[in-house]
Amino acid sequence: MIYLDNAATTVKKPKSVAKAVYNSISSEKFGNPSRGSHDYSLNSLEGLFETREIIAEFFGVEDPLKVVLVSNVTTGLNLAIKSLLNERDHIITSDAEHNSVLRPLYQLEDLGADISYLPLDDKGNILVENLEKNLKKNTKAVVITQASNISGIITNLDYIYDFCIKNSLLLIVDGAQGAGTINFKLSGRKLPNMVYAFTGHKSLYGPQGTGGLIFIGDLKPKAVFSGGSGIKSFEREQPNMLPDIFEYGTQNIHSNLGLLEGVKYLNGIGMDRVEKKLKSLTDYFYSEVKKNENVVLYNELHENSVPIVALNVKDYSSAKVADVLWNKYKIATRAGSHCAPRYHESMGTKERGMVRFSFSTFNRFEELDYALEVLKKI
Incomplete structure (x- = not known):
C-alpha cells in the first residue's frame, strides 16, 4: 500500500505517538485534570501543560x-x-476556503452577518490585493486559509497581517494544511489580533481528535459551550480566561500526550529539514507528472506551497481515477471536492472534482515513481 492522502490525515506516524497513547492508558496513572489534588489528576494536568x-x-x-x-x-x-464575531459584522474570507470556515460563516450570514469573498485567479491564487476594495465600515475580521487543501498554495499572510493591522481587524487563520509542513512562527514580526487554528492529526503526526487554537493579542472571546471546568463551580458562567473558556468537560489527555510526541518528532528532525524534504517530494512529483500529456494540472508549482498536487486524468472523473488507483494499484489518494466547494466552482471542476496527491515525511521517492508509472498506465 502506498499512502498519498496525508492532507486528509497522516496514517504513518512516529512509533512514539502510539506508544504515548497506549502508555497513558495502560499505566493507569492519568485521571481527570483539574478534578482533584491527587497524583492521578495532577499527572493529567501536567501532561496537558x-x-x-x-x-x-x-x-x-x-x-x-x-x-x-x-x-x-x-x-x-x-x-x-x-466567540469573536456576530450577526452585525462584515467578514472577509476567500473562495479557497474549506467548509470548516465556510459553514460557520454561513451560519452567521443566516443571522444577518455580511460576508465577502476574495476571488481566485485562473491558477488558484487568492487575490489578496482585493482586500482593500472589500473593506466596509463594519468589517470586523479576515478569516483565511494558511494554505489551500487543493492547490497547496500558501496564502500571503504577511500582506494580510499588514492589512489587518492597518485597519484594526481580527485575523482568524485556518492552519490545517500549514501546521507541520512549513516552518511557521507566530513571532518575529508585528501581528494583528489573531487566532491561529491547527489540527493535530495531519502533519503534526498526532492522533485523530486533537487540535487547538492559539490566541495572539488582546482578545476577549465569549463562551460558545459551557459545562464542567473543575474551577469556579458556583459561577453561572463558564470561566472566561484562556484556555478554560474553551476547554469544557474532560480533556482527551491520552490523545494529547500522543500529539505531544508528534510535535517532538518534528522538533527532533527540525522544521527546516522537514520543509526541505516535503518540498523535494512535491517538486519531483509535479515536475514528472507534468510530462504526462494526459494529465490536467490546475495550478503552477509555487515556491511557497505545502506538499499537495491536485490533477485529473484525460476526461475521467476524479472518483474513477482514485478508485482505479486504490482498487487496482493500492495507491491511496483523495478525489472529489475536498470540502472546498467555492474553489472547485472557481476552477470549473464542480462536477468532476480533482484527484489530490499529498505527501508526508514518511513517503519515499520510490513510492512517487510507482504512482507516476501508474498514472501513465491509466
Missing part, C-alpha cells in the same frame, strides 16, 4: 496558556468564529 508548552514553543508563542486544546481544527474554527 507540557503539551501546551511544546506547541507554544513550536509556533513561537511565549505563553502556553494562550494555547487551547480542542478536538480538531473544525471545532477550533467554529469556536473562534462564533
Whole structure:
C-alpha cells in the first residue's frame, strides 16, 4: 500500500505517538485534570501543560496558556468564529476556503452577518490585493486559509497581517494544511489580533481528535459551550480566561500526550529539514507528472506551497481515477471536492472534482515513481 492522502490525515506516524497513547492508558496513572489534588489528576494536568508548552514553543508563542486544546481544527474554527464575531459584522474570507470556515460563516450570514469573498485567479491564487476594495465600515475580521487543501498554495499572510493591522481587524487563520509542513512562527514580526487554528492529526503526526487554537493579542472571546471546568463551580458562567473558556468537560489527555510526541518528532528532525524534504517530494512529483500529456494540472508549482498536487486524468472523473488507483494499484489518494466547494466552482471542476496527491515525511521517492508509472498506465 502506498499512502498519498496525508492532507486528509497522516496514517504513518512516529512509533512514539502510539506508544504515548497506549502508555497513558495502560499505566493507569492519568485521571481527570483539574478534578482533584491527587497524583492521578495532577499527572493529567501536567501532561496537558507540557503539551501546551511544546506547541507554544513550536509556533513561537511565549505563553502556553494562550494555547487551547480542542478536538480538531473544525471545532477550533467554529469556536473562534462564533466567540469573536456576530450577526452585525462584515467578514472577509476567500473562495479557497474549506467548509470548516465556510459553514460557520454561513451560519452567521443566516443571522444577518455580511460576508465577502476574495476571488481566485485562473491558477488558484487568492487575490489578496482585493482586500482593500472589500473593506466596509463594519468589517470586523479576515478569516483565511494558511494554505489551500487543493492547490497547496500558501496564502500571503504577511500582506494580510499588514492589512489587518492597518485597519484594526481580527485575523482568524485556518492552519490545517500549514501546521507541520512549513516552518511557521507566530513571532518575529508585528501581528494583528489573531487566532491561529491547527489540527493535530495531519502533519503534526498526532492522533485523530486533537487540535487547538492559539490566541495572539488582546482578545476577549465569549463562551460558545459551557459545562464542567473543575474551577469556579458556583459561577453561572463558564470561566472566561484562556484556555478554560474553551476547554469544557474532560480533556482527551491520552490523545494529547500522543500529539505531544508528534510535535517532538518534528522538533527532533527540525522544521527546516522537514520543509526541505516535503518540498523535494512535491517538486519531483509535479515536475514528472507534468510530462504526462494526459494529465490536467490546475495550478503552477509555487515556491511557497505545502506538499499537495491536485490533477485529473484525460476526461475521467476524479472518483474513477482514485478508485482505479486504490482498487487496482493500492495507491491511496483523495478525489472529489475536498470540502472546498467555492474553489472547485472557481476552477470549473464542480462536477468532476480533482484527484489530490499529498505527501508526508514518511513517503519515499520510490513510492512517487510507482504512482507516476501508474498514472501513465491509466
